[in-house]
Amino acid sequence: MLKIDDLHASVEDKAILRGINLEVKPGEVHAIMGPNGSGKSTLASVIAGKEEYEVTKGSIVFEGEDIDELAAEERAHKGVFLSFQYPVEIPGVSVTNFIKTAINETRKAKGLDDMPAKDMLKLIREKSELLEIDRKFLSRSLNEGFSGGEKKRNEIFQMAMLEPKLAILDETDSGLDIDALRIVANGVNKLKSKDNAVVVITHYQRLLDYIVPDFVHVLYNGRIVKSGGKELAHELEEKGYDWIKEEVNA
C-alpha cells in the first residue's frame, strides 16, 4: 500500500528526514516511535503532502503510484488521511459543514455527485455515535474552543467519515485522558479492516495498549534505526530512548 524508499526531506534547507525506508501493507498497523525532534511529525506531514517540506531524495509510493508531486488534497482523494497532532481551529466553519465539504470534494474528484443530504446525515449520526460525540458539538466551529480530547475525537470522527485506506495518527494520544484515549482507540479499531492500514506515531507506549501494532519502528535523527514487533514498544517504555541513541552513536 505504502512504500517509502530512501526518503530525504528538509524544511528551509534543514535536513530532517535522512533516508527513511518503510513498507506498509493492507491490514497492518505500524507504530513509529522516537524521541522528540527525531522527525516523526515531519514524516507524517511529508506523506500527507505539506508544501513547506521539500523531498530532496527518495520516493513515496502509494498504491503503486508515486505521490511526491501530488497536492495534499489529491493524496487525500486517493485515501491518505493524517490525524493532526495539533488540529487547526477554523472559526466560522462548523464541524458538519466542513466534513460535508470534504466528502463532497473527494466525491467530486472521483467523478461522483454530491452525497444525498439524507445519506450524509445518517453517516454523520452513525460515526458520531461511534466516537461518542454529542450532536450539539457538530454545529460548533471546527476545533474552536475544543478541549484537547474533543479535538482528537473530532479528528477520528473525520477519519471515520472519510474512510481512508491509510490513516496516519500523529500523536493522537497526546492531551487525552484515559477515557478519551479509550474512545479514540476504540474508534480506530472499529474502522480497521484487512484492506486499510494505520500508522500510529507516538512518543509513549500507552496508546499501543489499545491500538496494537504489528510493527514498531524507532525513528532517530531522521532515520528508522530499529524495527521490531509490539514488544519493542514495551522495551522502549521501560528503558527510554537512551540505549537506542547509544547504539546508533556507537
Next chain:
Amino acid sequence: MDLKDKLLSSFLVFENQADVDTYVHDVRNDAIKIFEEKGFPSKKEEAWKYTSLNKILKEDYSVFPKQENALEYRDVKKYFIHDIDTYKIVFIDGKYSSHLSQTTHDGLDVCLMSAALSKPKYRLIIENYFNKAATKDSLPSLNTAFSNEGAYIQIPKNKLVQKPIQIIHLSTGNESATMLQPRNLIVVGENSHVQIIERHQSLTDNPVLTNSVTEIFANKRAIIDYYKVQNDNSNASLIDNTFIKQKRESVASVHTFAFGGKLIRNNLNFYQEGERIDSILKGVTIIGDKQHVDHNTLVHHIEPNCESHQDYKGIFGENSTGVFNGKIIVEKEAQKTNAFQANNNILISDKATINTKPQLEIFADDVKCSHGCTIGQLDESALFYMQSRGIPEKEAKALLMYAFSNNVLSSVKIPEIKQRITKIIANKLGVNIGFDL
C-alpha cells in the same frame, strides 16, 4: 471643459426647467454655491487621503440622460431579489421605469422623489426632511443641487412593512459616459419597521459615475434594515452618501456588500438624536483587480445610553486597495455610550493594500468604546489542514474567506439576500460550493 465647469453650467439649465416649490429651489441654489466653492474633494483633505477621484473625474460624462431607455425585465431580472415579493423602484439611466417598478400609495408611500418634490401634498414632509440630514460637504451638495429623482419612501407610524423595498439603478451605457445623481428620502414613522435593498448596476462597460445621496429618518422606536449590494462592473464608480438620523429607541442597521466596481466610496453617517438608540454598521468587501473600496463611517453619539456596532470585513486580492476610516464621536452629554468598532482585513496578494484608521473623539467620561483593526493573511496551517481532508486549495481558500465574512452575513435578516450574497461570493471566488455554514 472639466467636469466641475460642465456641472456648474448645466445647473442653470437644469434649475430653470425645474418644476418645484421655492423651498427646493433655495436648497438647490445654496447647494450649488457650496459645490462651486469647494469643488471635488482632493487627497489633500484628510477624509480623502487614500482615495483619489482624479482618474474617474477625467471622463466626459453626460450629466443628463438624453433619452429614455427601456429594458425588459427578463434581461435584468438577475439584478433583482426576485424570489420574494417586494416593492420595486427602478431607474434606468436615472429615469424612472414604471414598467419595471412596483410602487404603492396604499398605507405607505413607495414612490418617486420627483413626485414628492413637485406635488403640494408632500410639501410639508419635504420642508421638514429634505436635505436636513445631508451634510454640506461638496459631493452631497453637488447631489442636492441636481436632486430631482430617486426613491421616496414614507412609512406612517405603527406599520410593519411586509415586503422589502428594492431600489435599483440600472445604466444602459447608451451614452459614452454617464453621471448619475440619485436622491433618496426615507422617512420611517414611530414603531414602524421596513427593510430596504439598494443596488446600482451598469449593463455595459461604458464608464458610469454615481454620486448618490440617501437621507433616512428613523422616528421613535422605528426599525430599519438597509442592505447595499455593490457588485458593479469594472468601469462603474459609486460615491454613496448616506445619512441616517435616529430618534429615541430606534434601531437602524446598514449592511454594505462591496464586491465590484472601479471605485466605491461609502460615506455612511449616523446621528443619534435620542436615548437608547442602536446603530449597526456592517460590511463585507471582497475585491481584486485594480478595484478600490473606501468605507468612511461616522457615528455621532449625541444623547446618553445609546449603542453602536461596527463590523467590517475586507478581503483584498491582486492590485486592489481598501480604506476603512471609522469615526466615532461621543458628545459630553452622551454618557453610558457603548460603541464598538471592528475592522478585520485579509490581504491575499502581495500587491493589495488596506489603510485602516479608527478615529475616536470622546468627550464623555462614562462610556464604553472599543475598537480593533487587524490585517492578516490566510492561515497556511488551516489551508493545509483542509487540503489534507480533501478540500482543494481554491475551495479551501474560499471557505476560509467565507467563514471570515460569516459574522457579518449571519446578521442579514432576509434569507434571500443572504443566499444571493453567498452566491455572489462563491462566484467571485470562482468556486462552486454552497458555503452552507
